[in-house]
Amino acid sequence: MLKVENINVYYERIHALKNLSLEVKQGEIVTILGANGAGKTTTLNSIIGVTRAKSGKISFQGIDITTADPSKIVEMGLAISPEGRKIFPKMTVYENLEMGAYVLNSPQRIHDNIMRAFNYFPVLRERSGQISSTLSGGEQQMLAIARALMANPKLLLLDEPSLGLAPLLVKDIFRIVKEINKDGVTVMLVEQNAKQALQIAHRGYVIETGRVFLEGSREELINDKRIIDAYLGGK
Amino acid sequence: MFFQHLFSGIVLGCIYTLFSLGLTLIYGILGLINFAHGELYMFGAFLAFYAALLFSANYFVSTVLATVGMVVLGFVIEKAVFRPLRGYHDTNIILSTIGLSIFLQNVGILIFGPDPVRFATTFADISLTFAGITVGLQRLIIVVVTVILIIALHFFSQKTRMGKAMRACSQDLTAARMMGINVNKVTAFTVMIGAGLVGIGGALVAPLYLVSPIMGIKACSKAFAVVILGGLGNVPGAIMGGFIVGIAESLTAGMVSSHLRDVVPFLVLVFALLLKPEGLFSKHIQEKV
Numbered sequence: 240m241l242k243v244e245n246i247n248v249y250y251e252r253i254h255a256l257k258n259l260s261l262e263v264k265q266g267e268i269v270t271i272l273g274a275n276g277a278g279k280t281t282t283l284n285s286i287i288g289v290t291r292a293k294s295g296k297i298s299f300q301g302i303d304i305t306t307a308d309p310s311k312i313v314e315m316g317l318a319i320s321p322e323g324r325k326i327f328p329k330m331t332v333y334e335n336l337e338m339g340a341y342v343l344n345s346p347q348r349i350h351d352n353i354m355r356a357f358n359y360f361p362v363l364r365e366r367s368g369q370i371s372s373t374l375s376g377g378e379q380q381m382l383a384i385a386r387a388l389m390a391n392p393k394l395l396l397l398d399e400p401s402l403g404l405a406p407l408l409v410k411d412i413f414r415i416v417k418e419i420n421k422d423g424v425t426v427m428l429v430e431q432n433a434k435q436a437l438q439i440a441h442r443g444y445v446i447e448t449g450r451v452f453l454e455g456s457r458e459e460l461i462n463d464k465r466i467i468d469a470y471l472g473g474k
Numbered sequence: 475m476f477f478q479h480l481f482s483g484i485v486l487g488c489i490y491t492l493f494s495l496g497l498t499l500i501y502g503i504l505g506l507i508n509f510a511h512g513e514l515y516m517f518g519a520f521l522a523f524y525a526a527l528l529f530s531a532n533y534f535v536s537t538v539l540a541t542v543g544m545v546v547l548g549f550v551i552e553k554a555v556f557r558p559l560r561g562y563h564d565t566n567i568i569l570s571t572i573g574l575s576i577f578l579q580n581v582g583i584l585i586f587g588p589d590p591v592r593f594a595t596t597f598a599d600i601s602l603t604f605a606g607i608t609v610g611l612q613r614l615i616i617v618v619v620t621v622i623l624i625i626a627l628h629f630f631s632q633k634t635r636m637g638k639a640m641r642a643c644s645q646d647l648t649a650a651r652m653m654g655i656n657v658n659k660v661t662a663f664t665v666m667i668g669a670g671l672v673g674i675g676g677a678l679v680a681p682l683y684l685v686s687p688i689m690g691i692k693a694c695s696k697a698f699a700v701v702i703l704g705g706l707g708n709v710p711g712a713i714m715g716g717f718i719v720g721i722a723e724s725l726t727a728g729m730v731s732s733h734l735r736d737v738v739p740f741l742v743l744v745f746a747l748l749l750k751p752e753g754l755f756s757k758h759i760q761e762k763v
Contacts, residue, residue: 289651313654325649327642338642341635342654390654 240265240425241286241317241394246295246305248281248449255281257449258295263394268416268426270436272460272470273446279429280322282446283396286427287319288312299394314342318392322399322429324383328372332363335371335382339389349389356385359415377408384412384419394425401432413439433470437461445470477607479728480721485613487720488620492675493693494700494712495627496668502644502707503664504556509571511697512690513578514669518544518676519685520586523593533595537677541670548669552662575694582687590686598681616678623671624713631709636663644707692736699743705753714755718742 241263248256256278263269273279284290286297288309297305304312318339327335336356340349357364360381366374371382380400387395397416401409409432417439420426430436437443443460445453453463460466497511521543525536555574559567600611631637636659643650643660651657676689683689700719704711719739727735746754 287652289648308656309651310654310656313652319652321649321652325646325652327645327649329645330638330641334638337638338650338653338655341639386653 240300241427242296242298243282243286244296244298246285246292246297248278248285248290248292255449256285256292259446259449259451260295261444261451261454263425263427265393265425266420266423267441268420268428268439270428270430270433270440270443271446272430272433272436272443272466273452275431277446278449279446280398281449283319283322283398283427283429286312287317287396310342313390313392316391316393317396318387318390318394319396320380320383320387320398320400322402324379326371326374326379326382326386328370330371331368332371332374332382333367335386336363336389339386342390348391352389352391356388359388359419360385377404377412380404380408380412381415384415388419388424392424394427395419397426397428399429399431401430401435409435433466434472437471475728476725477605479725481607481609481613482728483721483724484717485616485720486724487717488616489675489679489693489716490697490700490720491713491716492620492623492671492678493697494704494716495709496670496672497697498701498704498707498709498712499640499644499664500668501701502709503640503647504560504661505647506556506559506567507571507698507706508668509568509694510551510575510578511668511672512692512694513575513582514544514547514672514690515676515693516582516685516687516690517547517578518673519593519680519689520582520676520687521673522677522680523591523685524586526593526595533597533681537674540677541674544673545666545670547673548666549662551669552665556661556665557658575690579687579690586687588687590684590689593680593685595681610682612678612681619674619678623674627667627671627709636660640664696736696739699739699746702751703742703746703754705756708753708756711753711755715753 243259243261245258245260246256247258259282271279271282281290285292288307292305296303299315299317327338336353337349340352343349362378363382363385366378371379374382384397384400400412413435416426416428428436428440437457437460440457442456444451445466453465493511493515497508500506500508518540521540522536525531525539526533531539555570559570597611602609602611631641639655639660640663642655643657647657696719700715701712703718704715719742722742723735723738726738
């Protein structure tokens with residue numbers, strides 16, 4: 240479904256992604272693990288089109304999107320819940336959801352999608368008219384995921400949805416991500432919380448300093464000694 | 475006497491508001507301070523003047539024609555100047571818009587001539603008297619049109635898809651791009667609206683004062699006081715700031731000394747920068763962890 244082939248991304252003189260390749264198949268939850276600054280967010284931002292790869296190729300459902308405008312990429316069926324949530328702080332919860340559906344033109348579909356988002360995240364229904372900067376951190380994270388779902392994505396990119404949240408809330412969010420996947424949305428999940436991510440993922444990649452360091456199925460990764468030592472807190 | 479000056483202040487506030495709205499909208503979305511905004515004001519006044527002269531159109535028709543012309547000019551400026559500047563350092567951008575300002579002034583001198591002109595309308599001398607206050611018809615038109623435009627802008631930004639997209643872009647441009655919002659379209663629209671508003675401002679004052687290619691310079695520097703007082707990028711702030719500066723200026727000129735007229739906006743600016751540099755009407759929104 241999504242194929243990233245040998246992309247190189249630079250920030251000024253910093254070589255952020257080095258010949259990075261990965262693949263996501265229809266129906267999967269694929270997790271990308273790695274330490275701070277490894278290039279996880281850069282990978283997602285390159286896929287959605289707000290960061291540009293200098294070389295290499297990104298294709299989605301067989302179509303080259305390496306240099307496509309984000310508005311086209313979102314229209315094709317990719318959506319992101321970005322790092323740091325990036326909700327629109329002075330807009331209401333409802334308006335934030337509307338912005339997520341910007342590429343849809345039918346008011347009926349937008350309304351249906353908002354109702355679906357409220358079913359996944361009932362707390363957002365209660366907060367619907369509230370200015371979103373007044374939400375709690377967990378609610379803002381739910382809003383960011385719900386907003387990404389508004390565009391009817393085939394592939395949902397989630398950038399660190401557990402960041403800064405209480406363990407109970409993290410569990411909740413991962414349960415909902417699994418539910419979203421069961422409903423037919425392919426998920427690419429960037430996480431520092433490897434333990435939680437590997438519980439719901441089918442496959443995973445480990446990125447270190449801009450390169451894919453390791454890849455494998457959930458079982459392979461959970462039992463890999465290097466992963467256990469570096470990401471799962473040892474034995 | 476106080477109420478007479480207060481009314482003049484409100485009229486002045488309307489003009490400052492129409493001027494500053496575009497300035498603050500453009501800053502909010504493009505992150506760019508348009509030093510050429512005064513020249514757009516000047517073009518609005520001249521376009522209305524020449525529309526009336528060449529097509530012998532009545533004042534309202536010529537104002538509408540001038541507005542359409544300004545929206546087109548806004549479109550061209552965004553495409554030809556602002557868009558290529560995106561991503562460059564602030565200094566380059568500021569110098570470029572100052573350059574644009576000088577360029578447009580000279581284009582104005584070339585096309586319209588260096589001498590000020592008088593825009594005579596049939597009702598410029600009509601005035602009404604309510605409870606001891608004399609209200610010129612042209613000034614009344616300014617107030618009514620400004621109020622209508624503020625309400626229209628509010629409705630546009632709250633209820634329409636493009637208006638909401640503009641707000642989203644001003645709050646978080648990267649997030650807006652990630653949502654698939656076409657940022658090029660939004661910035662073009664913003665500059666067109668800003669140019670249209672300031673152009674209407676120019677067309678509205680044209681019958682009151684002399685119209686000249688350098689009329690934008692003073693207006694623009696005063697408008698900076700307004701937008702900084704209101705908080706750069708803050709739309710309600712620009713409206714409040716416009717009326718505060720307009721009324722303060724008019725009351726000082728009328729009640730204290732008319733020599734102090736031009737001092738007031740800059741005094742306001744100095745105090746705003748000293749006491750609340752983020753703008754009187756800007757709240758800091760704390761980011762949640």
